[in-house]
Amino acid sequence: MGRLQVVGAAVADGTGRDPIDVDVTVEDGWITQLGASGDEPGERLDAGGLTMTPGLIDAHVHLGLSSPIQPQFSFQISAAEIAADIFATAGAALDAGFTTVRDTGGIDGGVVTTIAKGKVRGPRVLSCGPVQCQIGGHGYYGADWEPTELWSGHHLPGLCALSMMSGNADELRGNVREAFRRGASFLKLCVTGGVVSAHDRLTDTQFTVEEIAVAVQEAAARGTYVTVHAHNNEGIRNAVEAGARCVEHGTDLDEPTATLMATRGVALVPTFAVVERLLHDPAEAGLGESVRDRVLGVRERMTEALAAAKEAGVRIGLGSDLIGPAQDRRGEELKLRAELETPMEALVAATKTNAEILGLSDQVGVIAPGMQADLVLWNGNPLEDPKLFADPANAVLVVQAGRVVKDLR
Template sequence: MGPAHVVGAAVIDGSGRAPNNLDITVENGHITRLGASGAHGERPDAKGPTMAPGLIDAHVHLGLSSPIRPNFSFRMSAARITADIFATASATLGAGFTTVRDAGGIDGGVVTAIAKGKARGPRALSCGPAQCRTGGHGHCGAEGEPTELWSSHHIAGLCALSMRAGNADDLRHNVREAFRRGATVLRLCVTGGVVGAHDRLTGTRFTVEEIAVALQGTAARNTCVTVHAHHNETYEMRSRPGRAVSSTAPASTNPQRP
């Protein structure tokens, strides 16, 4: 498919300047030129609308598009969960977000379906299932449900909220599995949160040894860990490959965000 030269739109170029009437060249889904082009290709007239580069959201949960408790207590059909995920993905793209980082909840099939044009949605960079401590934030099985049943809530290729770990060896296995299933970065739930009935926001859920396992797993792939951290002891982690970047603010400023 050849380039498209969109003409007549008022363009926000991201520089802070007022919108200008500029031609835009789009090739393979990317803006490659601002300004008039003499190259051959389609020339759709966009006179009237305002155009801007796509927005990026670095913290979404497409896999939590259905009500959380029914979703993870065997009370919703796979068809309903699928419909909710792709409806949210479509609405996200419609709101102008062309790239999102999913911080836990979708499995690799959702990313692939969108990338191949089988479903409407933004480009998704996925953490795969979040890494959580047994009984901690992200492990929200029904009260009295045997711990070993938690992975039964996963729908292969579609939805997997979290992988639970009880020790460093469990976490090492889960990190490798998350990347095998298509994760781009890793999500580590270091403190308590609001998704889980048995922990507190102020609790720390992984040991230094366990956190080191996650960092080692991402360093080998030149990527990073995005951290759920609700208090300052774990919030103050530096961002670079093989290290961690917190994507959840301390409880004092954002107590409700999962």
């Protein structure tokens, strides 16, 4: 891999400090020096006029839901086409400046391995494998007449496994062990109803405290954690009481529950981009118009939840939750968050904070000596104009672990 010197860029290092003009030296995939790079041998990359950030991290992706949703859930799409869509989405994540993603349900272990081997373009992927769901709860999309036990027969081993159904704590224990056997590096449980759901409401709670605690126990035995899909406060509180370490969405989070999360060190990953997409055009994701009714009001409530979480001191990451074929503009999430906070806060959430939530803060998330060289060079300054984050064409150069994986110079 050798030495790479990036000179002349304004570097926003991911910590929240203002950008500074500093050279960045990379050797064998790792950042070795910030400062004048001198005349040492190696490739010299002139980045004058560009802004450098750490590689972005999306803490809530669904690579396995990259095809039109209803046709995929109705098993009208071949395994070959599903695979093609998954890998196209993985490549698009890199092109949008995302060098690491946390897949929160839908892929099986073979996708992670295939990308890690470099056989297809894609970011570093951490995956929960199939989502853990209550029988008939959020994450179950079988026909009303179809017996629950047939649902897992639709998994495509090594490629696609959306969710596993549990009727009690013992079944959940078996299912999470199976998820780990397939390569999961953390667990995700659905503990409330969802927006894209067939059999529940956002106000429903799913799984008991005792059931969630079983998954927490199994995760802790492997040195990892549980995150939960949760929209309402009762579900969030159940999960926090059981020992979950992260909450996805958190739409109706109130101040007392946010304070509880902060006290227990539980992180929040809001997801605004998917809400915007579903409000704008459900058909774009391959979903019916009924989804629009379920998502009405979610954006406003999630905005209030973000404010409550900030006030309480909750660690807040960033996730897009994009589903369906239109996952090429993943940076929309930063643009939307920048409108609610500041562009710098959005960047820190997508880099340093997300790395902490994912357990990767010793490797990625900031630009500093000793960190992996995940870098993005932006055309212009997205901290002054955050719309730049939303257009992949503005990520003119992407470096992942020291390798140039996109170059539009």
